[in-house]
Amino acid sequence: DGGITQSPKYLFRKEGQNVTLSCEQNLNHDAMYWYRQDPGQGLRLIYYSQIVNDFQKGDIAEGYSVSREKKESFPLTVTSAQKNPTAFYLCASSIRRGTDTQYFGPGTRLTVL
């Protein structure tokens, strides 16, 4: 059963803590993405990766870090430098970057206490 999984579904973080959000796909897609969604602001691109061991900053990368050590996995770390991390985080993948359709995981809702 192919798809994209994200964990955890809900995550609570204390201020000053780093947290890592998991994203795994078994679609054999080359490209993976992280978005952040806030009410009234739409989807904003945090980071993307076109191939293993390569990733690029998106529009709002400050306070976030990623890695792409395996094709299937693209974890996102929300660091303490991210001043307003409470949001809905969405991971997506596509066969290739660019014109290809993006498919989304179920999302992780992060709340800073």
Place this chain on the structure above:
Amino acid sequence: QKEVEQNSGPLSVPEGAIASLNCTYSDRGSQSFFWYRQYSGKSPELIMSIYSNGDKEDGRFTAQLNKASQYVSLLIRDSQPSDSATYLCAVERAGNNRKLIWGLGTSLAVNP
């Protein structure tokens, strides 16, 4: 001017009616266009992609693209209460830094 604009709604239609959702974009070089549906608290799911001028039909959904006028629309025929959701338009930005540009979405309510 925003790169991708959608009327935020809410758009309210009675059950069985046609819902019409519109999206305009600013990049004349864009070649790929997508409609996603997002239920409250859930992630976006693809409804349809369209790449050529004209209409593309899939079941109750029809996407319409007019590159000269820079708009793409989504028609939902025989609207059902289960169609109540936010509909996101995404447009590929052309050029060296290709990526999808997302609209803020249109909220649709289908009333029984």
